[in-house]
Amino acid sequence: MLKQTLQQKLLQKLSPQQIQFIKLLQVPTASLDTRIKEELEENPALEDGSLANMNDSIEDYPDKDPDDYENKNDDGFEEEFSLEEYIQEDDYKDYGGNYNSEDDEDHKEIPIAIQDSFFEKLQNQLDLLALTDKQYLIGNQIIGSLDDDGYLRRPILSLIDDLAFSQNVMAEESEVEEMLAVIQEFEPAGIGARDLQECLLIQLRKKDQDNTIVKKAIEVVRNYLDEFTKKHYDKIEKQLNVNSDELKDIINEILKLNPKPGDSAAVAGKQLQIIPDFHISNNDGVLHLTLNGRNAPELRVSRTYQDMFEHYEKAEKNDKKMKEAVQFVKSKLDSAKWFIDAIKQRQQTLLKTMNAIMKYQYEYFLTGDDRMLKPMILKDIAEEIDMDISTVSRVANSKYVQTEFGTFLLKSFFSEAIQTDSGEEVSNKEVKKILEECIANEDKRKPLADEKLTEILKEKGYTIARRTVAKYRESMNIPVARLRKEL
Structure with a gap:
């Protein structure tokens, strides 16, 4: 049976201004300029205050021609914005297209070094070969199917189908294999491999085959790659009947190879550009915090x-x-007022949060010593600035601070507390620092197991479970003892 009832509910809903602020708070400084330009283009009522406004007085801009202002009506309103013309516009045209949000002086292109890409280099090598039209099309298809790291992960049968549908070329499997072998001779060495093993073998076969070390390295990659990656060196020694010094030379020969022979230069160029949101300077023992001007x-x-x-x-x-x-x-x-208010609120929140973090970790920012970091969680800062934990989290997860000893993500200053045998609470960062030093100074032929690391920490006054040590080690991207072993 259906019936109508009246209910009264108390709900929490975010206003459009709050949603806009939250989104802006999450935007990193590197992307803030783009977000502001988008808003300037979409909203003609919003202006960049650093640019000269055409409607400012003549006294403010004496270089302007007074004739430019003769077409104003009695209300001081320019004729080009007359009511008649405005209401005749179809669908209210986008004013953003006529608005220039950059100075001519600032609008300069950054010079870029011109160089052939990874695929263009391969294509150039293919063009130098004496091939039939069919072979050229097959080779071209193979090059276009390579991944950025230089591997061919598309099956041969799929390449045959691609050639048939896209190039109208009927190719046999043997023809594609033949052209793949040709491309695998291209530079950089290892290109066109279908897996890591084939990639390493291609590179080793281009070396001096009369060299005993190279021959042994080929045998290791061909027959004992699994043992090599897991560092079961004792098994490899027995199988190859070599001593530890010879095995060390063989291993070093393999380690010289490039497991990703593709466009390494392009990958390196894709590294994230970090623009700090804050700067902390030390003026004779007094810390000074400033906000990056791009945030204001x-x-x-x-x-x-x-x-x-x-x-x-x-x-x-x-x-x-x-x-x-x-x-x-x-x-x-x-909309323009909301956006300006959201930007100002963003600035205030960033400064308020970072100022609280700086005061909390004052000794650390003075010295840069990780051991001076105090245990600090999001709740500590949220209570200090009287804001929600989620707000502090948004700031900490996406903002960077530049200090005299490096640029750091704010999230890295937060850590949980660990109690020492003396009852003192210290940051787990201090424990991680000790673990890092122990592993850095260990004998690589007999690396320290997690049990041994636990004992060392206990001797220093930190009673921590082995599983916790393993968790800290993994968080620092340090492999287990067996994988740290070196000859």
Whole structure:
């Protein structure tokens, strides 16, 4: 049976301004410029305050020609924004297209070094060969199917289908295999391999085959690659009937090879660009915090749009198009004000959060010594600045601070507390630092197991379970003892 009832609920809903602020808070500094430019293009009522506004007074810009201002009506409103022209615009055209948000001086292209890409280099090598049209098309298809790291992970049968559908070339499996072998001779060595083993073998076969070490290295890669990757060196010694010195030379020969012979230069160029949000300087023992200027852009509401809105408010509102025009201008003005407020709130939140972190970890920022880091969790800072933990988390997870001893993600300053035998609470960062030093100074022929590391920490006053030591070691991307073993 269906029936209607009245219910009263108390719900928490985010306002559009709050949602906009949350999104802006998460944006890293490197992307903030792009986000602001997008808003400037979408909203003509928002202006970059660093640019000269055409509606400012002549006294403010004496270099401007006074004739430019002769076309204003009695209300000080420029003719180009006249009511008649405005309401005749179809669907209210996007004003962003006519708005220039950059100075001519700043709009300079960054010079880029011109060089052939990885695929272009392979294509150039293919062009130098004396091939039939069919062989060239097969080779071209193989090059286009390579991954960025230089591997061919697409099956041969799939390549045959690709050639048939896209190039209308009917190729046999043997023909594709033959052209693949040709491409595998290209530079860089190891290109066109279908797995790691084939990649390493291609590179080793290009070396001096009369060299005994190279021959043994080929045998290891061909027959004992699994034992090699797991560092079961004793098994390899027995199988190859070599001593530890000879095995060391063989291992070093393999380690010289490139497991990813593809476009390593392009991959290196894709590294994340880190732009710090804060700068902390040490002035004779007194820390000084500043916010990156890119986080504080000069934005303002367009005076032209404000004048336009006031003009429309005074006009008759019986006309439907006039009402639509007033509504459109008001929405753009509100949106511009919201965005400016969100940017200001972002600045205040960033400074408030970082200032609390700096005061909490004052001794660390003075020295840069990890052992001076105090245990600190998100809740500590949230209570200090009277904000929600989620807000602090958004700041800590995406913002960087530049100090005199490096640039760090704010998240790296947060750590849990560990109690020593003396009852003192220290940061787990201190324990990780000790683990890192122990592993760095260990005998690589007999690396320290987790049990031994646990004993060392216990001797230093840190009673920690072995599984916790393993967790800390993994968080620092340090492999287990067996994989750290060296000859």
